[in-house]
Amino acid sequence: MKFLFDSDTWQEIYGSIRKNKVRTSITIIGVLWGIFLLVVLLGAARGMENGFKKIFGDFATNSVFVWTQSTDTPFKGFQKGRTFRLKMNDIEALKTEYADEIKLLAPRNQTNNLIVHNFKSGNFQVSGDYPVLDQIQKKNLIYGRFINENDILSSAKVTVISEDMYKQLFDKGVMPIGEYIKINSINYKVIGVYGPSNAIDLDGDTAYIPFSTFKRVYNTGNNVDWMVITASEGVDILQMESDVILTLKNLHKVHPDDKRAFGSFNLGTQIAKFMGFLTGMQFLTWFVGIATLIAGVFAIGNILLITVKERTKEIGIRRALGATPKSIRQQIILESVFLTTVAGMLGIIFGGFVLFIIDSAFGQGEDAALVNPTVNIPIIIFAFITLVVLGTLIGLIPAHMATIVKPIEALREE
Structure with a gap:
């Protein structure tokens, strides 16, 4: 770990970055944009989820509403168009038959x-x-x-x-x-x-x-x-709705295939659809964010490959003066990790700042569209570590290219 605290190593990294300011800046922005997108999109998705939960509040979301209408099928001597009412006897029958489900x-x-x-x-x-x-x-x-x-x-x-x-x-x-x-x-x-x-x-x-x-x-x-x-918890609300209506049809002598006799609204299924949308949105967010991160990290690898090519003669001189392949490899990898770390930290900071602005603009008041759009700290840490690991791995490629340069050939390089 000595090379981490070696001033000569950091001076060389600084010199390399300084020599290619524009190229380095573009590379950092590419990686920064990836983690920035990940933070902002995940925060926005969480804000939508919080807003959705706020709308339903303490309402029991796995609920179904049932009422009577009029029949559309003749059955057991009753004509089409018959109207009827729910009874308290129906309530007791349902409580008895579905004691565990309701x-x-x-x-x-x-x-x-x-x-x-x-x-x-x-x-x-x-x-x-x-x-x-x-x-x-x-x-x-x-x-x-x-x-x-x-x-x-x-x-x-x-x-x-x-x-x-x-x-x-x-x-x-x-x-x-x-x-x-x-x-x-x-x-x-x-x-x-x-x-x-x-x-x-x-x-x-x-x-x-x-x-x-x-x-x-x-x-x-x-x-x-x-x-x-x-x-009850764990019960399929859609199946329960179907079972309850079938039981009520039997109690009121309604044809089993009658679609109009009972009206119902299944809040649970509607919420499930929206939660499915949120899950899909979160998956898309992760996909876009990680894909952008990977693209940015590959850009760092390309930049370092170009840098190694430009510094071939310098590497040859260092090899001739006794520098080991290991020390050269460590310097290239350290430069890759440094760039990804800086880009990742900046992306997280800018992402958090944008989420703060979104919360101030759209997260306040009773009609807030996005409520408390935040990202969990463990997710931020995971994304940051993933970024650094990818930066380390991608740095292995230019590091390997630098170590296979032979000193004699490098010194001949124009």
């Missing part, structure tokens, strides 16, 4: 109503729900709490409203918890206020009341408007 299941009923508080009013959505909804779609509670099991058991006339509803119905500064509002001319006690979420929100401004209360007030009986089903 993690969460939330039956839901919804309507629109005039909501009044003192002299202020507004038309809003009213939703009858179970406490499990807060596990599927976490509410950002500002005041109070969400519906609990006691509210369901007692059919309590309580409600949880949005912050916008609170601002529209209440005077500024009034604490809403414990106050009463009228929904469909019936008094409900406000037990919670939830704020806007940066994540996906399927309901918008909605007043949530206990499912059992909704059933009594709106006389819905055992009817269910629609349901949200969240699969």
Whole structure:
């Protein structure tokens, strides 16, 4: 390792670089561009992934939504075009049959109503729900709490409203918890206020009341408007969607091949498609970045080969004065490693600076397109080490060419 600290070695490297400033600069830029692209593209991909996760937030992404429509195939005496409703019996049947596959299941009923508080009013959505909804779609509670099991058991006339509803119905500064509002001319006690979420929100401004209360007030009986089903970890959400709908078809005497009787939206498969896109983008990023790195490293090898050719006479003189092939080889390799190291460090620094600018321009605010576009330190270290290793390997070629030069022939070189 003595040659690393030999001032003569570094002076020779410096002299070689100084003699070919333009060529050396172009070579460094080529390698720098490769690792710069890798850092920026990986950071942008991570920013997109973070933005995607922010959109869905705490929403259970492996979920499927199911509702009824109308049949398009006659079956068991029923005519085409028959309409029907989901029932609470369906919910219990699904919980029993798919006890291991279903993690969460939330039956839901919804309507629109005039909501009044003192002299202020507004038309809003009213939703009858179970406490499990807060596990599927976490509410950002500002005041109070969400519906609990006691509210369901007692059919309590309580409600949880949005912050916008609170601002529209209440005077500024009034604490809403414990106050009463009228929904469909019936008094409900406000037990919670939830704020806007940066994540996906399927309901918008909605007043949530206990499912059992909704059933009594709106006389819905055992009817269910629609349901949200969240699969257990490791369960194929697409297969579960198919199985659940087939079970519901059997329960409601619907033809197994009827495509219109049930509507569904599989959030899990949509997310899987997007995650597949992100994975493909990351693969492309690695491919482009590494390919550019390799191209830059080969450029260093070519430059060093040219340098060796230009310094043939100098190498011959050194060999004649007693320089060993090993020392010449070490100098050429060290020059290659030095150039790749400098280029790699500059590329990482510039890449980090560009990611900082991207974060400042596009990563701030609720509608940020790229959230915290960063690259993990281990990935940076891996890319840098790979670059240095490639620089070392590519330096072996010109180093070998330099050592096979015979002193007599080198001294004759013009």
